[in-house]
Amino acid sequence: MDRVTFERMLYEGMKDRLKEHEEEDDMGTMSILSQKGDETVRWDKDDPASVENARKKFLEFLAERKGMAIRMNEDGQKGDKMTDFDPDAERVVLMPLVVGG
């Protein structure tokens, strides 16, 4: 095996990890829980269009599904409830209506 082949194979093995690393940025992420798994909406607070799009989805969801929005920090250790969209939030989980079981 020559060196180029060897390095290519190493790169293939590491590619996913590199991709994950590259995706770590300042963008906010909103996960909308639904029957089809979660839908992810991302926004950049410096980009008004993406913020507006996220805000629109946020408000639509709360109005239509009567659900709840929770803001979490990046590692999911802290959170609080949200009633209005906040572009500074790191991660937001939108969940449909919950009831006592």
Add this chain to the structure above:
Amino acid sequence: MKLKNAYQRWSSDNCANTSLTLPTYAGTCDSTNNYTIDYDSTSIDAWMGSGTAQTGSSAQDNQIAWGSWEWRSDDRVPNGQFWICSGHGSIVADPKMLKKAEMERRRRELLPSAGATRFGLPQTDNLAELKARQLLKSFIGGERFRRYLKNGFISVTSPVTGLVYQIFPGHRSVVVRDKGKRTASCCIVFKDKSLPPTDWVVMRMSLIIADETTFYEKANVSGQIPERLRKAA
């Protein structure tokens, strides 16, 4: 000594020219369970060399040592993971094997193995459930996620009251524990029952972390509401 699963075929037969000494392997190792390995290798396409390596994670006597470390003599393998086979006297790192092992590890994370305990999560090819598991993993991290797949629940400690919640997927109650003692169980569900089971875990976990009071308001509680929660409220 047996090698495990995917690494099995890499025995000394495949690297006959490799010699290895494991001075701390037989009997004891140092207090931190690290193994120091002196190796001397010129085989496997000559990309391994001589040097000393030390396992980075704990391993026990009579087990195959597992660890990740840097090959100090060769920069081309900066952070490989290798199996050390004392019985066969070989150290082998093959890029194909590394890639295969990584893919296998990722597959197992999403699809728990058939050998999992009966309490673990079943395998699934449901895309919604897989996405839900991926979302949960992004919150709780790889190690806790693996435990979730194995045990079938996650434990969440409330940042406000310090109570521990045992959260199960799907339509099952959340068990509340105060200093290890079960004090109550709370049932809270999605009105739309068709959401994937692991999304229920995300919902319960988020509610507990973000707003414990709302969690208790919404849930059907059986047992005593913990004293600590009343004080916090």
